[in-house]
Amino acid sequence: MVTTLHGLALLLYLLTAGGLARSLVGGGRGGTREGGALLAAAVLVHGAALTAYTVEFGELPLVGLAPALSVLGFLIGALLLAATLVREARPLGLVLVPLVAAMLVIGLALGVQPAGEPLAFRGLWFSLHVVLGFIGCAGLALAFAAGLLYLVQFRELKGKRFGRMFRFLPSLEALDRLGHHALVSGFPAFTLALLLGWAWTVRFQHSFVVQEADVIWGVFTWLSFVVMLLARRTGVACERRGAVASVVGFLMVVLVYVALRVSVAEGRLFL
Amino acid sequence: MSLAVVGVNHRTAPLEVRERFVFAPRDAAAALSRLTAEGLAREAVLLSTCNRTELYLRLPEDGAGPEAGIRLLAEKAGYGVEQAARYLYVHEGRKSVEHLFRVVSSLDSMVLGEAQIQGQVREAYEEAAKLAVEPRVVGPVLSRLFQMALAVGARVRSETALGMGAASVPSAGIELAKKVFGSLKGKRALVLGAGEMSALMIECLTSEGVRSIVVASRTEERARELTERVGGQAISFDQVARILPEVDIVASATAAPHAVMTRELLDRALPGGPRRPLFILDIAIPRDVEPAVGELENVFLYDLDDLRQFVDDNMERRRQEIPAAERIVAEGVEEFWRWYASLDVVPLIRSLRSRAEQVRQAEVEKALRKLQHLAPADREAVEVLSRQILNKLLHRPTVRLREAATKRERIAVLEAARYLFALDGPSDQETE
DSSP: OHHHHHHHHHHHHHHHHHHHHHHHHTTSOSOHHHHHHHHHHHHHHHHHHHHHHHHHHSSOTTSSHHHHHHHHHHHHHHHHHHHTTSGGGGGGHHHHHHHHHHHHHHHHHHOSSOOSSOOSOOSHHHHHHHHHHHHHHHHHHHHHHHHHHHHHHHHHHHTTOOSHHHHHSOOHHHHHHHHHHHHHHHHHHHHHHHHHHHHHIIIIISOOOTTSHHHHHHHHHHHHHHHHHHHTTSSTTHHHHHHHHHHHHHHHHHHHHHHHHHHTTTTOOOO | OEEEEEEEETTTSOHHHHGGGOOOHHHHHHHHHHHHHTTSOSEEEEEEOSSEEEEEEEEOTTOOOTHHHHHHHHHHHTOOHHHHHTTOEEEETHHHHHHHHHHHTTSSSSSTTOSHHHHHHHHHHHHHHTOOOSSOSSOHHHHHHHHHHHHHHHHHHHHSSTTOSOOSHHHHHHHHHHHHHSOOTTOEEEEEOOSHHHHHHHHHHHHTTOSEEEEEESSHHHHHHHHHHHOOEEEEGGGHHHHGGGOSEEEEOOOOSSOSBOHHHHHHHSTTSOSSOEEEEEOOSSOSBOGGGGGSTTEEEEEHHHHHHHHHHHHHHHHHTHHHHHHHHHHHHHHHHHHHHHHHHHHHHHHHHHHHHHHHHHHHHHHHHHOTTSOHHHHHHHHHHHHHHHHHHHHHHHHHHHHHTTSTTHHHHHHHHHHHTTOSSOOHHHHO
């Protein structure tokens, strides 16, 4: 059931991506309602898949790479769905829907099931810590999409290319605003997640090992947030610099995650 | 019962001829009232814009054509009928419906896809409909026709890209600026030059909600003359460097023979480049802004060629939407015509049902006279039975007649029905 529902969600995400691509070819015309309905259906089915996971395995899908990717994908999808209530946010799906679909493909390939080795701690604090961390990451992904599309639209405007992409994408101001909102929403959630993780570790394990991979990654991601936010605040052409920072920052966060995951693959669970 | 349109537009007459046909609202009301009062039309609507004057008519049942409409327009233009006919077009029946639907969809406009025509058609219809005269100028047929036309126009705008993208140089500039800033509300603009193009740009910017406009001219007096007319603050050219850091948009339309906005000026005014996006529209020939200015990081510079290219792209996109728009028009025409044609069969169906009802009542009465012993409930049952049989018998012919109304063989079918049910002759009782 869990796999079937994930497969169905993947199919719906792919259909949503197809609709967006068709709208891009049409220069941003048509398909708004259908696209919104497809994305809503995809998120709904994805949510049902995660509920089925919880029921079937008796735990939240927060431990192990496949469940974690699924939850993160779900949060990105849900945030995108909420953002598309603002019409100009719809093109963000062009980046985010394929990203979520890719996460589901990886998750399905690995098998969406709990990791063999249970973590030492579970319960409310842990769940809050992970969910808030994921909300922060989803904000980061949204800022990445907005930043990337900002750079594309900037290039179209400077290059005087008034083609399909130019028409499909919203204004620079809208993309900058969306990216800013995503960071401003994601940063407090991620900060809270780090604080919760730190507090729990100190309270129950009486030690805090800063060399742990997840601690390194968490702090690196938090610093990336700070750099992205600061890049938008000062200097000449700060909007464009903010967009570049969002794109580079997100890619660095993903890269550092992959590097750390590879390095701690033996005997230690990391996400 | 027939529909017709008589009119003149930008395709059939030059401006100096078209302007002779223009009706002021009061003249239009008088003309429409006269047409219906004299029985020259059963219903009429007059559409009068700068590009077209069209008279939509529901013609009288006596078989009269649209000649009265032609005479009325000729009279308005001060031409004889023959002279006016050189510029006028006449469409009758289904063609007139198709014409209106194409007009309201902006498929017949000088600028393909322009938005104003829908409002003008709506206004023409509403003006005619609210005329408090007897007989009414707009009745059920033109009312339905114009409401459907407006619905078709709305569908074309929402389902196709026929009206998308700017179609003129100033609106192209505004559209591009919106791609940078989103909305122009609250933005600050600097206009270089005090000529007519500058005045036009100021109007466009003001209508988009630009907060403040500064006009710079070689001589401050000229700038002041313009700002007194269209608003804004006047300065001289040597103050431009001071004002540049405060503005978001620059529109330049001077008659200077050389560039008035140089890279050196921008470097001096905005050392390190603008902090916020700076949108520059150079609509002057020769160009007012050095191309090197556009190389600055946060500067978006567009000249006349860029804007024309943008407009051309938009118009090409609009042209590509014509088949989709024509399909919507054709669907609308078909739907209206089906309804309109069904009006022909309504009297026939009514007559058929009335004749059948007479027969039923007579026969039931006869039967009940012989069945005096029946209880009231049984008599009622006989009544109900006879009505049900009649309805069942007439249902299929009624449906078929309505269907036939929209088909080519309509007249033959209606004639056959009249003959078979003897609807033209005396009733059965009269015969008996």
